[in-house]
Amino acid sequence: MGLMSDAEDPAVGGDGSSSTGLEGTENTHGEPLIEVDGLRTYFSADSGLLAGLSFEPDRFPPVSLGTDDVKAVDDVSFEIRAGETLGLVGESGCGKSTLGRTILRLIDPTAGTIRFRGDDLAALSGEQLRQKRSEIQMIFQDPQSSLDPRMKVGQIIEEPMRAHDMFDEEGRRTRAKALLEKVGLDPRHYNRHPHAFSGGQRQRINLARALSVDPDFIVCDEPVSSLDVSIQAQVLNTMAELQEEFGLTYLFIAHDLSVIRHISDRVAVMYLGHIVELAEKTELFENPQHPYTKALLESIPVPDPRETGARGVLEGEVPSPVDPPSGCRFRTRCPKLIAPETDAFSVQEWEATRAFMRAVKRRTFEPSSESAIRARFFEEATPQGEAGKIVDEAIRLVATDRDGPDEGDPDGTRTGWDEATDLLLENFAERSICARERPRYEFEAEHGDETHFAACHLHR
Numbered sequence: 001m002g003l004m005s006d007a008e009d010p011a012v013g014g015d016g017s018s019s020t021g022l023e024g025t026e027n028t029h030g031e032p033l034i035e036v037d038g039l040r041t042y043f044s045a046d047s048g049l050l051a052g053l054s055f056e057p058d059r060f061p062p063v064s065l066g067t068d069d070v071k072a073v074d075d076v077s078f079e080i081r082a083g084e085t086l087g088l089v090g091e092s093g094c095g096k097s098t099l100g101r102t103i104l105r106l107i108d109p110t111a112g113t114i115r116f117r118g119d120d121l122a123a124l125s126g127e128q129l130r131q132k133r134s135e136i137q138m139i140f141q142d143p144q145s146s147l148d149p150r151m152k153v154g155q156i157i158e159e160p161m162r163a164h165d166m167f168d169e170e171g172r173r174t175r176a177k178a179l180l181e182k183v184g185l186d187p188r189h190y191n192r193h194p195h196a197f198s199g200g201q202r203q204r205i206n207l208a209r210a211l212s213v214d215p216d217f218i219v220c221d222e223p224v225s226s227l228d229v230s231i232q233a234q235v236l237n238t239m240a241e242l243q244e245e246f247g248l249t250y251l252f253i254a255h256d257l258s259v260i261r262h263i264s265d266r267v268a269v270m271y272l273g274h275i276v277e278l279a280e281k282t283e284l285f286e287n288p289q290h291p292y293t294k295a296l297l298e299s300i301p302v303p304d305p306r307e308t309g310a311r312g313v314l315e316g317e318v319p320s321p322v323d324p325p326s327g328c329r330f331r332t333r334c335p336k337l338i339a340p341e342t343d344a345f346s347v348q349e350w351e352a353t354r355a356f357m358r359a360v361k362r363r364t365f366e367p368s369s370e371s372a373i374r375a376r377f378f379e380e381a382t383p384q385g386e387a388g389k390i391v392d393e394a395i396r397l398v399a400t401d402r403d404g405p406d407e408g409d410p411d412g413t414r415t416g417w418d419e420a421t422d423l424l425l426e427n428f429a430e431r432s433i434c435a436r437e438r439p440r441y442e443f444e445a446e447h448g449d450e451t452h453f454a455a456c457h458l459h460r
């Protein structure tokens, strides 16, 4: 359906076509509009002149060309179907914005393909890419800074049309005013400057500008994050209405799960450059399978600020995207790390060993005697066989009654913690399937008839 029906539009030509040319494309829900395959976007860790150069005084020559790239998006594949909203969620820095910008070719991909209706955007350049740009648009988080304060609202909305040589002056004005109304603003505000508007209204102006070139696909990067909660729902509802009317397809980036739940059809969860889970919205929220997704869902802030729902769920720091963990990227923080197959752990033994390993690595317990550590983590019985010997050695290394403290470490604990950490990680964490293979599993969903993707070896 178009922006205006023929009856409302006095400028309709004899052939019945609207002079604003704003008939939205009827998208059939279900066909892939965007197909991303093996996409990687790496940034040089130092984007300056000496990017990639590293100085290593012990080597000759001491300067080498390193590969310390920030792997912001690292082998990501998924599709977005025409007419749907794919929500993209994950903690700050996980690569959501970089993924969105790479799909729009605002950033060049390092590898992979981005098919838009079959054409590979990653391979386009120059004029071909410029032409495609009208079909794919982006709206950003901060409506304040993305609107030029010197321009009037009408000019702002008309600018992309002018850049793409769409319509004459009069046609652009008619369309801009019609769009103002469509996004819930008063067309009489055409001559106002953006500062006269509230945050929510400014985001509506952004929407009108994005829609002006009649796109099919819009990447929405945290579009309501800077707005009051009461305004967020109104803007989201307008976006949903516009989607319906113009057959738009959205990639909707947000860190806020309640916003994602409000707007998405399907949801992709991103962690450290990978998509770790992707499922239909109800399935993802009701039947999450990846320990990272579960942790995110459990960390939704609870209404009572005295109750810290988030505490202890996502422990530890996100590793650096320069040198991400092998296999599953979440494994270094995962509470469900799988036991190495070579060791015959009972379920309880592995749970105790894993908890001990995490506690040693993060030094979350007070130094104490061997027997106290054993009692605390293993109820006095450590695992059998080789695994047991390693655990015993690690306990000895961190115990305060350890024999013969090292030189320069009189209380005998500093190097002990490091050695114990290395011993446990090398023997248990690094030998887990979670460290050895990258997980990718697809299975039948419990809710709805979509498939469910989870990158977790618990599904092996």
Ligand SMILES: Nc1ncnc2c1ncn2[C@@H]1O[C@H](COP(=O)(O)OP(=O)(O)OP(=O)(O)O)[C@@H](O)[C@H]1O
Binding pocket: 043, 044, 045, 047, 070, 071, 072, 090, 091, 092, 093, 094, 095, 096, 097, 098, 099, 255, 321
């Ligand atoms: N131009 C750049 N040069 C170097 N590194 C970059 C650049 N842009 C992003 N990064 C890095 O890439 C990683 C992913 O960043 P990105 O902004 O995509 O994450 P995000 O999930 O969108 O986070 P946020 O929600 O905070 O914007 C981060 O480690 C970031 O520091």
